[in-house]
Amino acid sequence: MSERIHASYWLETGDDPARTAEVIAGEQSSGTFVALPNETPELKARSGARVERLDVLDTVASPSLPGPYPATGRYTRCALELSWPIENIGPSLPMLMATVAGNLFELRGVSGLRLTDLQLPPSFAERYPGPAFGIAGTRQLTGVASGPLIGTIIKPSVGLSAQETAEQVRQLVEGGIDFIKDDELQADGAYCPFEDRVRAVMRVVNDAAGRTGRKAMVAFNLTGDLDEMRRRHDFVLAEGGTCVMVCLNSVGILGLHELRRHAQLPIHAHRAGWGYLTRCPQLGWDYAPWQKIWRLAGADHLHVNGLRNKFSEPDDSVIAAARAVLAPVMPGVPMAAMPVFSSGQTGLQAADTHAAIGCTDLIHTVGGGIFGHPDGVAAGVEALRASWDAAVAGVPLALQAERSPALRSALGFWR
Amino acid sequence: MSERIHASYWLETGDDPARTAEVIAGEQSSGTFVALPNETPELKARSGARVERLDVLDTVASPSLPGPYPATGRYTRCALELSWPIENIGPSLPMLMATVAGNLFELRGVSGLRLTDLQLPPSFAERYPGPAFGIAGTRQLTGVASGPLIGTIIKPSVGLSAQETAEQVRQLVEGGIDFIKDDELQADGAYCPFEDRVRAVMRVVNDAAGRTGRKAMVAFNLTGDLDEMRRRHDFVLAEGGTCVMVCLNSVGILGLHELRRHAQLPIHAHRAGWGYLTRCPQLGWDYAPWQKIWRLAGADHLHVNGLRNKFSEPDDSVIAAARAVLAPVMPGVPMAAMPVFSSGQTGLQAADTHAAIGCTDLIHTVGGGIFGHPDGVAAGVEALRASWDAAVAGVPLALQAERSPALRSALGFWR
Numbered sequence: 001m002s003e004r005i006h007a008s009y010w011l012e013t014g015d016d017p018a019r020t021a022e023v024i025a026g027e028q029s030s031g032t033f034v035a036l037p038n039e040t041p042e043l044k045a046r047s048g049a050r051v052e053r054l055d056v057l058d059t060v061a062s063p064s065l066p067g068p069y070p071a072t073g074r075y076t077r078c079a080l081e082l083s084w085p086i087e088n089i090g091p092s093l094p095m096l097m098a099t100v101a102g103n104l105f106e107l108r109g110v111s112g113l114r115l116t117d118l119q120l121p122p123s124f125a126e127r128y129p130g131p132a133f134g135i136a137g138t139r140q141l142t143g144v145a146s147g148p149l150i151g152t153i154i155k156p157s158v159g160l161s162a163q164e165t166a167e168q169v170r171q172l173v174e175g176g177i178d179f180i181k182d183d184e185l186q187a188d189g190a191y192c193p194f195e196d197r198v199r200a201v202m203r204v205v206n207d208a209a210g211r212t213g214r215k216a217m218v219a220f221n222l223t224g225d226l227d228e229m230r231r232r233h234d235f236v237l238a239e240g241g242t243c244v245m246v247c248l249n250s251v252g253i254l255g256l257h258e259l260r261r262h263a264q265l266p267i268h269a270h271r272a273g274w275g276y277l278t279r280c281p282q283l284g285w286d287y288a289p290w291q292k293i294w295r296l297a298g299a300d301h302l303h304v305n306g307l308r309n310k311f312s313e314p315d316d317s318v319i320a321a322a323r324a325v326l327a328p329v330m331p332g333v334p335m336a337a338m339p340v341f342s343s344g345q346t347g348l349q350a351a352d353t354h355a356a357i358g359c360t361d362l363i364h365t366v367g368g369g370i371f372g373h374p375d376g377v378a379a380g381v382e383a384l385r386a387s388w389d390a391a392v393a394g395v396p397l398a399l400q401a402e403r404s405p406a407l408r409s410a411l412g413f414w415r
Numbered sequence: 416m417s418e419r420i421h422a423s424y425w426l427e428t429g430d431d432p433a434r435t436a437e438v439i440a441g442e443q444s445s446g447t448f449v450a451l452p453n454e455t456p457e458l459k460a461r462s463g464a465r466v467e468r469l470d471v472l473d474t475v476a477s478p479s480l481p482g483p484y485p486a487t488g489r490y491t492r493c494a495l496e497l498s499w500p501i502e503n504i505g506p507s508l509p510m511l512m513a514t515v516a517g518n519l520f521e522l523r524g525v526s527g528l529r530l531t532d533l534q535l536p537p538s539f540a541e542r543y544p545g546p547a548f549g550i551a552g553t554r555q556l557t558g559v560a561s562g563p564l565i566g567t568i569i570k571p572s573v574g575l576s577a578q579e580t581a582e583q584v585r586q587l588v589e590g591g592i593d594f595i596k597d598d599e600l601q602a603d604g605a606y607c608p609f610e611d612r613v614r615a616v617m618r619v620v621n622d623a624a625g626r627t628g629r630k631a632m633v634a635f636n637l638t639g640d641l642d643e644m645r646r647r648h649d650f651v652l653a654e655g656g657t658c659v660m661v662c663l664n665s666v667g668i669l670g671l672h673e674l675r676r677h678a679q680l681p682i683h684a685h686r687a688g689w690g691y692l693t694r695c696p697q698l699g700w701d702y703a704p705w706q707k708i709w710r711l712a713g714a715d716h717l718h719v720n721g722l723r724n725k726f727s728e729p730d731d732s733v734i735a736a737a738r739a740v741l742a743p744v745m746p747g748v749p750m751a752a753m754p755v756f757s758s759g760q761t762g763l764q765a766a767d768t769h770a771a772i773g774c775t776d777l778i779h780t781v782g783g784g785i786f787g788h789p790d791g792v793a794a795g796v797e798a799l800r801a802s803w804d805a806a807v808a809g810v811p812l813a814l815q816a817e818r819s820p821a822l823r824s825a826l827g828f829w830r
Contacts, residue, residue: 029574066727068727087605090603102600103690159445159454168453189503189504191503253670254666273517275519276698277692281481283694311521312522
């Protein structure tokens with residue numbers, strides 16, 4: 001039997017749901033708005049998309065998205081699953097995008113449409129490489145055999161010089177941090193040129209590694225045009241760096257794919273711009289299908305926000321995102337990436353985060369919760385680790401604090 | 416004075432608008448959620464984003480997007496303009512994306528945010544090439560010195576063999592069409608491999624050109640991985656083809672940029688997926704800023720939907736999009752691309768389309784309005800041209816029909 005691509009949607013329509021489902025399936029395969037004489041039954045059987053499932057969820061009186069609908073006063077919400085024969089496009093991520101997320105969101109009968117899941121056939125895993133390092137490779141490079149990578153982000157996001165950045169990195173590596181990243185706004189600005197920053201930072205990181213035997217991983221943001229990204233990657237590699245970062249929505253699938261083909265370092269994938277793809281609940285993308293595409297293309301670390309974050313995303317969405325990043329990309333094909341938790345994080349989220357995902361294969365980036373520690377950065381890092389030790393052992397933080405002075409002090413200011 | 420990047424937004428917030436504007440500006444430059452000791456006044460003056468304008472438009476009682484807002488019951492809508500020093504990122508389109516459309520849509524105080532305009536400094540036009548062919552180059556290659564390019568799309572979208580596609584193209588070129596495009600769902604499927612299709616189609620097109628001296632432009636959809644796109648482009652060129660098509664959201668900015676660097680043919684840019692970026696009025700992107708980015712990266716033709724189209728987009732949005740594509744990308748830098756009108760089009764939209772944009776520098780793709788003509792495809796194409804002649808001359812269609820039998824017949828079935 002031929003392979004098929006399956007995509008699931010949340011659909012809202014003021015029309016008959018079965019008819020709307022068929023319109024979407026037709027429009028995204030062999031059909032169009034009008035009947036065509038040469039859309040023969042054979043052609044349709046060969047190339048048509050199929051409605052695999054259509055479950056009515058509920059009805060509402062008003063449409064979620066504005067449009068020229070007939071005034072039915074009744075909009076049906078459904079779970080819709082479509083499938084396509086792989087022969088239409090082959091195992092191509094760019095063509096997958098045009099097929100499962102192309103010209104369907106603006107169809108007239110559609111007052112809401114959101115891509116909720118994607119099940120891809122094995123040929124995609126044969127064609128695309130997935131993460132080169134993933135969880136195991138990241139642990140090996142950082143020397144963190146168990147527990148989460150304790151990380152942080154250089155702040156202010158932009159405006160520091162290369163030397164000032166390196167000075168901040170010095171405090172962090174002396175404090176025993178595992179992971180540091182550039183902000184997504186910082187790549188190669190005039191006040192902090194990429195090569196100057198990498199050189200200054202890696203001098204600090206390499207010195208510390210020479211003393212301690214453990215090298216902190218720094219994700220340098222190389223987001224840029226393709227030649228720039230390759231050049232910057234090579235520079236990081238030559239300076240002894242162990243990670244590069246890229247903004248996915250800035251470079252697109254081909255940008256990540258080409259970087260992955262070139263790279264000899266893990267790719268820390270930032271989702272800046274994710275908000276415009278997801279924040280309207282009746283439109284766009286869930287994280288589960290979206291992250292799958294980027295993992296196939298080669299993302300090693302993927303941002304998932306954090307519990308009780310400073311943004312508008314609720315915790316259940318954060319948890320679903322992190323679980324999706326850790327789940328196999330398809331049956332028998334792990335291609336696991338490391339979820340990156342960030343935004344308003346401290347050790348107070350460790351236990352809930354651990355409970356939600358059931359493992360410590362993650363990067364936990366913490367800013368104020370480390371830098372604000374009254375006993376300094378090292379104590380901040382130590383307090384974070386103690387929180388995670390407690391989470392894994394199932395020990396309440398207050399009890400753990402009796403064994404860890406750093407955690408005890410941290411509990412006085414973590415909010 | 417240093418160059419600055421300006422971005423305009425439609426903003427809705429349940430918080431004090433001035434404070435929310437400052438939070439957005441801070442978050443997208445040197446600030447973060449908490450005060451930082453090293454965000455000095457000097458650093459902020461150097462690298463901070465600036466609120467240039469904040470005009471309150473109106474207030475509403477409910478938030479447009481769900482979020483954890485304080486229950487104020489009052490949400491203010493504003494026009495917001497921010498600016499950034501070019502030194503933060505340099506003239507980099509990928510970094511521009513992360514800056515003007517990064518982690519701001521999901522900020523807590525934001526119950527709605529939409530990017531409405533983008534004013535870029537000259538250095539972007541020095542760094543990026545813009546369209547290689549644009550309007551003049553497309554006219555030259557097609558031999559259409561004036562008036563719109565009359566075009567169509569191969570249908571069914573997917574499922575035809577290479578030979579069946581070529582047969583459809585034969586009818587069209589014999590009918591005198593200027594422009595034909597693949598559907599965005601058709602690239603290199605098993606039933607219609609790219610090279611087979613190009614070879615079969617170009618045999619027909621080249622034969623006709625040999626007889627008539629005028630070569631129809633066929634936009635072959637080469638959307639795929641980067642090496643594939645380059646290979647396919649070279650194949651089209653070798654077979655005498657004059658255009659390639661790519662789905663922008665499928666390949667991303669780096670995909671288009673690299674294709675532009677490689678290409679010796681005009682790039683027909685498809686916006687499949689545009690719906691998920693734009694259909695929620697309180698989130699995402701207007702077309703004006705979006706198309707600017709792709710034109711800088713090299714798009715020669717850009718889809719803008721069509722008047723009275725079969726999708727949900729209203730006419731004023733279509734007109735605004737087309738005008739944006741024709742307007743200079745920045746003062747003194749035309750980089751004009753050709754707007755492509757499609758979806759439910761016939762000659763009935765010619766006069767209104769012409770009135771709205773004031774020129775004929777466009778591609779008008781018509782399906783049923785050509786194929787359904789009772790006297791055949793040639794009469795369909797002729798009727799379209801007659802409609803445009805009438806539009807330009809300011810002659811009513813009914814009057815023009817007295818001089819054009821093909822138009823007279825067309826008026827009997829165009830709806």
